[in-house]
Amino acid sequence: MELKELKPRKALNKAFLKVKPNRTEIEGFKTNLIALLDRTNDTESEEFHKNLVIDFLKKTYYDPNHYINTKGRNDLVIHNGNTAKSSVGVIIEAKKPTNKAEMITTKKLNAKAFQELVLYYLRERITHKNLEVKHLVATNINEWFIFDATLFDRLFAQNKNLVKQFTEFEGGRLADTKTDFFYKQIAEPFIADITAEIEFTYFNIQDYQKPLRNADKADDNSLIALFKLLSPEHLLKLPFTNDSNSLDKRFYSELLHIIGLTETKEGNKKLIERNKSGERHSGTILEDAIIQLDSLDKLSRLDKPNQFGSTSQERLFNVALELSITWINRILFLKLLEAQLITYHKGDKSYSFLNLDKIKNYDDLNSLFFQVLARKYSDRNDDVKKAFENVPYLNSSLFEPTDIEQVTLFISNLKDDKKIPIISTTVLKNDQGKKQTGSLNTLEYLFEFLNAYDFSSEGSEEIQEDNKSLINASVLGLIFEKINGYKDGSFFTPGFITMYMCRETIRKAVVQKFNETKKWNCKDIEELYDKIEDRKEANKIVNSIKICDPAVGSGHFLVSALNEMIAVKNDLKILQDRDGKRLKEYQVEVVNDELIVTDEEGELFEYNPTNKESQRI
Template structure:
């Protein structure tokens, strides 16, 4: 059948790269042979089910609960108990049961039909979204289906209805045979042409199982992997770009001298606490040396590193330690690669045989890797004969090293305690730090990127992707930022870059379509060298920028995607423009995967001419793309270093040996990644460069040439000369722009008027001049104006706030118009910018501390994104729009609040009015960490893709409730659709197509009013931080109601009834001494009170009841006062109804129940008296029942209220099912 794929294709390519151990293969061989020997065609299905269970348990599934479940033959759970969800569903058949066993020619056999029934029971009845695979097997033949394939079958509403009718015995028979023949069989028949499955027969492997050979063992690798929990349960694996290797990460932190800790809900990284510090860790050893050598006094503007000596020492030591560790990790990858190329450990150099002390490491950095082989000292040549010259600034002394210490300054007689969970095998409790570091690195496998073979010892794979996540994690040490999973960066780059490539081809060729598939057809048969060169040039003209580049993850993903695009278009060529045709190149798991014509991973062999051609071509492509297309900026110098390192690592992967036997040197790509504050610039991007170009000996072409000379410099001298020329050009631009600066023009105008007036005094005499009071007053004002403008100019020139300013106007000549110098902008702006509120506490900690002067500048430069308390992500999104070229694209993953909250309303309207939303991928907040995009962060996020131009009225919305991109249940929205449901705020809902249709219908109803027009929703009057001194345990004081005490139609007064905190009271007299606000009067009024914080995943987001006065509310509550416009009980009934909960859930994106969101709820203006009285009667009855017995079941009464409310909004039964989540 066309849907059949072999094992290699079904396995994740990144997982294929992971080596299996000899122990794993031998265990598979032993247990599989044992199972096959016990197979008996005469025995029952139960007998063979037992054999299979034993085999699975003994090989790899001991940690997982495995048993029958209801009528299902065998279920492998996702956890160790039966309470965990079902992960793999298995239907077992006897080997000679040909009638019921699925075949490659006919999937639609009873075995498959049974699987469908079991799947429906799990998905629909159990609400299990964690089914990974389904299997039909007779122990020899195996049919393995990804659960997504069954989703293709059950997506039909008709099948779901039949299944529900069958389960509820509403059909003519409740026999399963009816379901199999009349329901399952037709459904499978319709879908089977679309179903993909893996099929294999153990008989084909039996000879390899029973007789060990090298070839046979290699065949068993795929069998071991296809049957492993990693594949069948979709577990994260060692080289998974979505999962942090916590063991490697934690021990590396220990060696550096860092630890991870939690503060205010965030995981931060910092210096170990006093008492836990190890004198011989990198950081502590560096601090000791910096102090003893009095190096702090040599640092200019040392306050950059902290407010006091301790902070300064730590931050200096941290930057040095990260510089050293970056170099060492890079060298470990280099060493592993060279050893693999030559298949000999003689090429290893990063060990205590060659590097015995820190002096040797310093020598390796600066006298080996930074110096050409021919220029090395004789002793160096003998000691490191196989270490190449790299020509990378990574191995040049940094300015900080020059001002402070080198790694050679660290003492060699060190004894670092081993990490409590160390991977190093040793009886010692302590070890020399350098020896410890090398043994730690040797405990991992850096070398098996392209090896599908068997390892004699078990080593966890550490590749560039895994290191990248670790870099990202360490990189966010200050603010608790988190790494972006590979599936996110891969998806964002794919969606955005492909659009931009299509746009480039439309602009530069005669291609005329918006579809990438059409572009593939357009270039498919390209064979002329001129066309191949032109098409490559078209793609190479892309300019991609990450303005908060961090560790460079997005740029690496972009690099991989561009190469994959060229391969898909058939235009990926070597330097002679000969296409690389015999390779399958794509991106999977956020890695560039290169397979040869046999489906095996490409492995570089310098002695093979075709291998040499491909390796050289890939290196050249990566170099061209990095140099021409990828740009980044970050305020953190450590981030900049790490980003550069990651790009060098990507080049290193395809480093090749030249004809002289030397490894190709690395270009100076560091110039594309710059350090600075992206949000602060002296000069706007539309500043006039015209005069600067006219009055200068330089032009944009010269500037670009100087940058190219820097990249191609082969030694330090050439590099320094290029650096000087670049700096001279930028200095001239500074002078030229300054001459046309609007502030200076303003000063000239003021000064001219001042001079004109004062010269009149000299002309007509001072006495007469002084008698003109208007003139004198004007001169005084002009004097004051000149003083203020001079202060502004001085601040621009030398102010502290501009110390790290980044001048987008001219830092990247690649995005400047070559003739006019105008800022053309980037084709793509992409990234995951900083989140957090400026100078506002979040989780008891200031999220982002920003100077008031900086905020003033930011508000001036980004007015549409500066409403209310400023969130950094809004400013970065606005910046991205400014930096985008005409027709350019921007894609960022940011908190979803930017699409819903009031402070972002102006930015939303700005985008709708002047740009275009294209796609939105929403990820609502999840309680389950495994279903979150950012595992450690519980927040709603969204990927937002926009275009600088007004190109589309529609945008596409998808909502993902899992750690994946939702490809189904997407729909298009227009600006008008948004306005219908949110005319004032332009709130974009989190909804499926079905939910949006119901939402639109609700809002289309005439005579609706906002709840806030009846009574504004306010926050409780008692701020629990400021009112702490007035809070008591004295029951004689006034009751203080907290949000946790409020539920639907009830208040919890018993300590045992609340999930957290305690019941407290308020000393009103003491409280009133500190609180003078008007809201205190509301404590003596009857109020509807609401819980102020409810989980996004909770069934009911709105939880409200009525409280009688007097009662004081904590600021974790919201409330409405009785304005008599509608009966209070009716309002309460509406708020607690399923309809308004549905509306609120679709439009709210965080766990906060914000007052403005409650105010926006749509309620009918005119409710007939009968309905009002019925709702009022039911609400009052529920309140009375709950007052007597809080545990009483009032669901029947609540259901009656819901029915009345459904009628108010004219909802059909199908729409009610959607509101209630039954669709």
């Protein structure tokens, strides 16, 4: 067999690599890992050390969401749920540190620990028909070997002869019923005959003693990959923080509260509605807009008021909601922009602009929309140039007045002195670290709420010192579409679906386009790669493909399509910069519906606006 050893970083999902763990998580990981190492005792039993592993995994990651214990004759398992009745997700064979005879090594897998994993896996997969095993692990506390269950499925569960022998053994129809018989007479010779590649992740905790025990926080960055490797996000393949399929319900609920909306269920649909009478607050963005529309008789200016409803109240609600959504979309987009500006400029807070120091009222916010973002710096008024000197010009229709704003309200028409109560489930904390209560000015509440989240923590492998939840562009896209589709209960298409659709359709379209243009008969991208000789011509052919999304909402599908087009060019080795130079030193691929760029060393690419090579990429 051919052994392929992966380091922790290489084994992790590249999109997961971009997620920064927070300081609290890392400190807990260090404390528990040190306890695991310090409690090992060469004179104690294997059972003793197995319990150490259980304690470490429970305290660091899995308690209370995932049950960990022994199962039958399996050494140790992590369940996919929080009870023993839930399916097994991870199988662990734990040896004591001194049991070298039964432990596998990076040069020799065919030892008892690996043979035991084979038996335990077959029992789960064949006997219990469990399709949800994700990983298998062999460890002696110091050394850890992690195998993807798809490897075991391919090598063992899909081998008819091995499964037949296993079934006969389990049924007591062979020469012996002891497990040692299975290991020596069935598993060992079968493993010895494997010629395929066996890939596994390996690490030795002893290699991390220095960053584990010293006081230099900068050294803790070297623990990030290790921390993630043993997490449920990796071992159980759970969605992680920046997964575009995951909605941050807490963020979503509090945002709706500030707007003045609530989510209700009608059959199988979730709809967004105005708060019920008696539960409304005049300071929310929606209710304030309704009051202004009504008091200023703005509905009379509408050309076709009937398209907003049949009654006056329906029209007031629908017009106010459209305005509120427009304003919130702008603000959320600007929060992402602000976060990226600060990140690109190495944490320089002078690039922050969504705060009460810069924007004291709705008039200032209106000025930001139309006098700053919609105009080049040279065309801006002197009174906004200094206040927003670091805010770039955005050539976007998002910052042009909409038709409905022109005839009804701008955000500057809202009242600055209105307050709203803080929601009971708020993310805001007071000086004592407890949930904030009482009321806040609406604009202040909105800014403090947004500042309680991290809009920029993706990118480099660093520890996030502020324990803030991540809100990224993908999650905001989901929120945009949920709010914008409030009437018909429309659904946001999850990232894994758009990624799959784009991959399947675009790659076929690229092959077809080359076949039509060059009179070739290629069947797939691999055959296409072998025939391409002119990189410039190949780029022209790929660029000639047109993609239409007739149901465009947030633009999510089109972003997925663009990502896939770039990844296809990478796979065809024709990806180049604006000057026609090939990006041969970089690998570009789509992972979790995100475009991931890595260099030759596998390091994640980070954009640096002052670096020419970074600009080229």
